[in-house]
Amino acid sequence: MQQSIIATVDIVLLTLQQQRLSVTLIKRDNPPFQTMAALPGGYIHAQEDNNCLDAALRILSTKTGIVPPYLEQLQTFAGIARDPRGWSMSVVYFALVASEVITAAQHDGLVVCAVDDLWHLPFDHNDIIAAAVARIRNKSYYSSLPCYLAGPMFTLPGLQKIYEACLGESLNKVSFRRKMDELNVLEPVSGQTEAHGAHRPAQLYRLKAQFKNQLQLLSRGL
């Protein structure tokens, strides 16, 4: 016979704030750690959720009002030591959204904080965020993942800055553009440019419709 195990889902919802990779925290309504900021999360509802992804989308929507375009399972954090209530397992998902999406959600109690400036968070949430950042950093080398951090329209120099914020390093402009061509997820928005001081206005791009909810991978990295 199985002892009772707490089954939860937590979501690492990342965005860019002042060009820095940042995580969305929410004030906890209930004990333990009531009123402290932590990752949005909650119990799996076996009678309501068909699977963990369902649970993640339900919890994120209820607690933050946000429906991300792309949600990926990160890892399961589990054990006796991570939750004062008992043996718990949390299936963790991560999502990336443009900062406007979080602003527009207008939910009370949302806090966006740069991942490099975090204080000590409840449970093992610091470890969870570190694992999510490592995954994103790695995956940014060979996928369209950082594009989800951009708004609906962006310039190529703007997108390069987003990739650089994810990777934590500078990229060569020529090879970045070659890789974006190879990914083949972007299309120019006809007649839309962005003025940049004395420079020639930059063409605006957007994600092609079929890649708004689907990641594209490179066979070789950036």
Add this chain to the structure above:
Amino acid sequence: MQQSIIATVDIVLLTLQQQRLSVTLIKRDNPPFQTMAALPGGYIHAQEDNNCLDAALRILSTKTGIVPPYLEQLQTFAGIARDPRGWSMSVVYFALVASEVITAAQHDGLVVCAVDDLWHLPFDHNDIIAAAVARIRNKSYYSSLPCYLAGPMFTLPGLQKIYEACLGESLNKVSFRRKMDELNVLEPVSGQTEAHGAHRPAQLYRLKAQFKNQLQLLSRGL
């Protein structure tokens, strides 16, 4: 209040058999799917296992007698549809061992089958194995992971064949050796060579002690 959720761990234990990536199945002792071959797995014991990795090692040791050098969390498979007993979550780990390790375990009811030749397995075990193979294939491009499939001593041509079996493609000998140098996980075994017909005997290598339980990654892939 939370409804009851079944919390289990399953292990995808992979090896090479006739140069083909193969998975270890075990005859199930209990319902559901009693007597059918499936992945080794079992309930998490909250009073015994400190975390999921503990549970995976306990289950693998009890059911197969095998203690793998390296065990990595793959993904959690969960939901209402995958287990006839109810809403279940399985935290899945994968491990790679040399085929001699499975032979030496001498446990009854172990079946080793090429991953490309599998029949329909219980639960979502076919999906789980497919996900493990995809992870291994991807990770073999940039890590020492396939080395765990080799025995205690191996030649470089032998190790290249192992990498090729994981990747499902042929590799260039010169670039393979350069990447192995870069990984820097191997050492020649002094005075040990393997005869190959009319060819010059090949030097035997082994994993350096510090990499027997620890994966090494390349910054750029094979």
